[in-house]
Amino acid sequence: MSSVLLSVRDLSVTHGSGTRAVPLVHSVNFDLARGQILSIVGESGSGKSMTSKALMGLLPPNVTATGEAQFRGANLLDKNIAPPRGTGIGLIFQEPMTALTPVLTIGMQLTEAMVVHGLADARDAKARAIQMLERVGIPNPKQRMTQYPHELSGGMRQRVMIAMMMLLEPDILIADEPTTALDVTVQAQILDLLRDIVRDTDVGLILITHDMGVVAEMAEDVMVMKAGRVVEAGSVHQIFQAPGDAYTRALLDAVPSVETASVDSKPTDSQALLSIRHLSKTFSGGRAFGIAASVTRAVDDVSLDIMPGETLALVGESGSGKSTLGRILARLTKADKGNVTLAGTDLLSLEGAPLRQERRKIQMIFQDPYASLDPRQSVGAAIAEPIKIQTTLSKADRAKRVAQLLxxxxxxxxxxxxxxxxxxxxxxxxxxxxxxxxxxPELIIADEPTSALDVSIQAQILDLLSDLKSENGLTMLFISHDLAVVRQVADRIAVMRAGRILEFGPTEAVWASPRHPYTKALIDAAPVPDPSRKRSARAHALDTFPMTPLIEAAPGHWVAL
Structure with a gap:
């Protein structure tokens, strides 16, 4: 590393003023040099993002920052200094879909800033944008320039955001939770890309995250924040091997690891609670100019059994068909063909009152609880609603039941x-x-229930689900792309890709001896929370896989070969 790029001293952020002033960030100090990767770690509300917004001049109204942040000979916290956004410091947001303008093409958004800042004319800007898209690993860059954000996957949108920042040639990149919502293979690609950018351009990278596996994989230095304060700072090896603060130790203890198993597989000699046979679902984009659009096979001839009391994990990348399968089982999406039986009852043939009666037995926990709850309905009313529909309890008894559940x-x-x-x-x-x-219910379908949560909160939710499962004898279909979580909670695993089940079997058998190359790619891509075992070249997801029927490679361990 060479000279210091950014020197922050006594950075504090306050909401309001006078007697109503509420401190949000307290006296943060750090330096960032060229080629350095500094990770700021902490749970939601710890002040990580507020610190970066103060540096970028993006604080909300009535929120002020004090202290010093020396960059290029100027104090970024001085109200008279224009923040060097883009050309000096580039910010990569957590959710690229909300950061990109939905009504402008990718090409327009990539070239606009270069032209506005006077870095290139329109023609040169377009050529440089195409080159940068190719540099960040986006295929067919000329075609992508004419597309809109909704036409790209989440991983490609994040690559576009990185390309947009790099086109302005900043000295510092701030990546605010850049991989939180991404699958493990796409996350691996984005992390490798950021690492390559730091190595090739010598920029300084501030990586904001709550994922300790990502920290171990990427960072050289770590700053741990809690409630707006820095509770510990040091090298990544020091923080992971000898944490000095109790909060840091708690964060590390809460991190699930792909190398840690905590579930004893259930016996599978009983009759299946839920049986899925040859289930298929396709989606079509409709017709344009009389020509049929392409057809997507979201679920393609899937057959599975879920045994009473077990947790079956459904693993795969976004677009693999996991959530579609879960929604079909809950009768929220209609299948094209196939059979689903719950305790001997054919679910797909039911309508009206019989369907409502059976639907009580299958309930879903969605990935985003804020989107799944009615914002105008109190949580008590939300919890009481299924009790009112499915039982004959009085209003007073429903209130008691709600209190017990809370x-x-x-x-x-x-x-x-x-x-x-x-x-x-x-x-x-x-x-x-x-x-x-x-x-x-008898069966819970948990669709990515912890993917957006901090590690400590995630651990609490997983413990809660485990306790409820044991107490109530629940069976669970756990949909996830987080392999570390899956290994801790699942009795058996089904690996899904492009609508097909490529491998399934007991959790430990699949982990100890994965038979399909896609399963091996998923396991290899998962970050390990150990900085001494950083992986320089991880396997990425493969594009095509054999779609042959499943065969039993070992007792209870099935694979498409």
């Missing part, structure tokens, strides 16, 4: 009158779990 998921009965926006993300997910178990 207490069971770690909340308090007085919270029943609050609305979703008054809760944190972890608390909202607890509300969603209470709602899901309210009617006494």
């Amino acid at each position: 207490s069971r998921v770690g909340l308090t009965p007085d919270m029943a009158s609050r609305f979703p926006h008054e809760f944190s993300g972890g608390q909202r997910q607890r509300v969603s779990i209470a709602r899901a178990i309210a009617a006494g």
Whole structure:
């Protein structure tokens, strides 16, 4: 590393003023040099993003920053200094879909900033944009220039954001949770890309995250924040091997590892609770100018059994068909063909009152609890709704049941009158779990229930699900792309790709001896929370896989070969 790019001293952020002033960030100090990767770690509300926004001059109204942030001979916190956004410091947001303009093509958004900053004329800007898209690994860059954000995958949108920042040739990149919502293979690609950019251009990278596996994989230095304060800072090896603060130790203890198993597989000699046979679902884009659009096989001839009391994990990348399969089982999406039986009852043939009666037995926990809860409905009313529909309890008894459920998921009965926006993300997910178990289901479909949560909150939610499963004898289909979580919670695993099941079997058998190359790619791409085992070249997802029928490669271990 060479000279210091950014020197931050006594950075503090306050909301309001006078007697109503609320401190959000307290006296943060750090230096960033060329070629350095500094990771700022902490849970939601710790002040990580607020620190970066202060440096970029993006604080909300009535929020002020004090202290010094010396960059290129100027104090970025001085109100008279224009923040060097883009050309000096580039910010990569967590969710590229909201950061990109939906009504402008990718090409227009890539070239606009270069032209505005006077770095290139329109023709040169276009040529440079195409080169940068190719540099960040986007195929067919000329074609992508004419497309809109919604036509790209999440991983490609994040690559576009990185390309947009790099075209302005900044000295510093701030990546704010750049891989939180991405699959493990896409996450590996984005992390490798960021690492290559730092190596090739000698920029300084501030990586903001709550994923300790990503920190171990990427960072050289780490700054741990809690409640707006830096509780510990040091080299990545020091932080992971000898953490000095109790909060840092708690964060590390909460990190799930792909190398840690905590589930003893259930016996599978009993009759299946849920049986899926030859299930298929396709989606079509409709017709344009009388020509049929391409057809996507979201679920392609899937057959599975879920045994009573077990947790079956459905693993795969976005677009593999996992959520579509879950929605078909809950009768939220209609299948094209196939059979689904729950305790001997054919679910797909039911309509009207019989369907409502059986639907009580299958409930879903969605990935985003804020989107799945009605913002105008109190959480008490949301939890009571399925009880009202599925039972004959009186209003008073329903209120008692709601209070019991809130207490069971770690909340308090007085919270029943609050609305979703008054809760944190972890608390909202607890509300969603209470709602899901309210009617006494036999099968829970958990669709990425912890993917957007901090590691400590994630650990709490997983413990809660495990306790509820044991107490109530629940069976669970756990949909996820987080392999470390899956290994901790699942009895068996089904690996899904392009609508097909490529491999399934007992969790430990699949981990110890993965038979399909796609399964091996998923396991290899998962970051390990150990900085001494950084992987310089991880396997990425393969594009094509054999679609032959499953064969039994070992007792209970099936694979497409």
